[in-house]
Amino acid sequence: MDNSLFFCDFTISDDTNSLIEKIGKYSEEHSKQVYLLKAPLGEAANRYDYDKAAVLLVPKHKLCFINFSREEKDEFEEYCEDFIDDIGYLSDKYDYRPEIGRPRVWKKQLIVRKSISDIEEVGIEELLSDIEIKRPEEARSVDYLISLLIGSINDIHRIGGEFPDNILDQVKKKIILFDGDQSRFILRWRQK
Numbered sequence: 001m002d003n004s005l006f007f008c009d010f011t012i013s014d015d016t017n018s019l020i021e022k023i024g025k026y027s028e029e030h031s032k033q034v035y036l037l038k039a040p041l042g043e044a045a046n047r048y049d050y051d052k053a054a055v056l057l058v059p060k061h062k063l064c065f066i067n068f069s070r071e072e073k074d075e076f077e078e079y080c081e082d083f084i085d086d087i088g089y090l091s092d093k094y095d096y097r098p099e100i101g102r103p104r105v106w107k108k109q110l111i112v113r114k115s116i117s118d119i120e121e122v123g124i125e126e127l128l129s130d131i132e133i134k135r136p137e138e139a140r141s142v143d144y145l146i147s148l149l150i151g152s153i154n155d156i157h158r159i160g161g162e163f164p165d166n167i168l169d170q171v172k173k174k175i176i177l178f179d180g181d182q183s184r185f186i187l188r189w190r191q192k
Helices: 014-030 074-093 103-110 116-122 124-130 136-150 167-174
Strands: 006-008 034-037 053-057 063-067 111-115
Touching (some): 006 014, 034 136, 053 074, 063 074, 074 103, 074 111, 111 116, 116 124
Parallel strands (some): 063 111
């Protein structure tokens, strides 16, 4: 699949191939940047014991942990908690905590856990519709989390702060580096 908007570092197997293809197709059809990561990019120390899980990252959507095993496993819950701890570490390391808060607060609002069976039952379109974020403050927090996880870390003091109240500042904040090629800026703008 040659899609610069979709990045997957999860090992594709016969069990996961169909879902990963559907996620890639969704990314291409809707021109949305999508990541499927088993660990934060660039953080070599973050390797997990459970290898049948990944996190689905889509701007303006909750982070979705996916269990690719068809069995309920305690290891999946441990994977999720370890991953969230690592996000907390990254937010401290790059000084994002004042903007996004502590993991115990945002994990209740910005994270969901699904099994491959749940997603196959409803489909990728419906899943992403269900986890779409409507509130601008939460959407910005998710975008900050995604930037930490993909290693596209900006100076939080330049991009953070209060939600902009004038149109020029809103446009400046909408220019983001979620481009798969990392060669052009993408402007995301929605008129209300």
